[in-house]
Amino acid sequence: MIKDLENELANDFDIHFNNHELLDEAFTQASYVNEHPNQGLKFYERIEFLGDAVLQLTVSEYIYQRYPKMPQGELTRLRAAMVQEDSFSKFALECHFDKYIRLGHGEEMAGARQRSSLLCDIFESFIGALYLDQGKKAVEKFITKVIFPKLDQGWFDHAVDYKTSLQEFLQRNGDVDIDYKVAKEEGPANARQYTVNVYADNQKIGSGTGTSKKHAEMEAAKAALNDLRKTSK
């Protein structure tokens, strides 16, 4: 079973484990060890402890470098959204990790394999094993494929209040007049589309589209922030 996982890791991520026992440990739940005593098996919890801290740092470092002007409070909210159970369990499913977990019979019957908390644990323990086997650079390479693209896909947008962030960003060095104006309104009543422009001291700095004015404003603020952060890099 671990052989299949190794093939998948090799094909999808070009990852080749040196210490196969680490990978075994990372995908084995305590319930399985209890059902197979005297085999000297280990379960994932200790590696998960380490993997959790590895993810905290690699995610922190990435958003710290990527958003050089983002204040601490916003970095903290964004990190919290990225490293939460709901996110990790989705990443685990995306990598098909659920197929390879070794569970005891009782846990299997109870549906543990689909349990979000277990999937999250396994994602963390996989990261811990990868870190122990190949170091931080290998973890960065993996999560650059699995986690970071989700930032651009808007997975974590709910964590960030873009209108407030834009205001904080622009008014850092004094007062700036920020204005949102509806530029376009189109489509039938039941599928209305709004386009909103955002202005700083009457200069247009961003534009966004959404199914409500509020959503379009949020998108406009996000676009403006992305541009501003790029130019001030």
Next chain:
Amino acid sequence: MIKDLENELANDFDIHFNNHELLDEAFTQASYVNEHPNQGLKFYERIEFLGDAVLQLTVSEYIYQRYPKMPQGELTRLRAAMVQEDSFSKFALECHFDKYIRLGHGEEMAGARQRSSLLCDIFESFIGALYLDQGKKAVEKFITKVIFPKLDQGWFDHAVDYKTSLQEFLQRNGDVDIDYKVAKEEGPANARQYTVNVYADNQKIGSGTGTSKKHAEMEAAKAALNDLRKTSK
């Protein structure tokens, strides 16, 4: 002022910063920046965000490697004791970081320089700056001097229930009979000293001394655990 800090870091820790601005940023509070506008100063909060995650990982990795049999729950409790505000603020004082913080006048008058939460922040931001300037190995070298020796000095003993840990450790692979016996009781009534031995299946595995039976038992369990963990490394 940062020059003095740099001298102290060089003398005490053989640390030589390449990017002096990082060190400036790590020791500057927002209140100071507000009082010195238009100087392009930065305050420590973003670097602290990063330093916090760096400390989480380096401490996690150290205790993971040092205690190869310690279960996750105990690792988590121990880490929590090591990375808490109270610990970090003491480390900051030990390194004389309090002398070098740049504070606004109001914060200075309010006694912020002695505030535990600020000292903790500055310890984290220093670690963040060291990490950005010289990488993880340099951080490990620094905290090997500043944090890890405290483990042997018993700073974090309160986080670990040694009697329960010993029981969990010994009974992992089946039932073991654990027994604590007072071996010696000496000294006057107001300064009584107890020596307790701990036995596993009638074999002595540790001994401890304390001013109460309970404390001596705890010390005996700790000694036994330390021995067991060494031999099973």
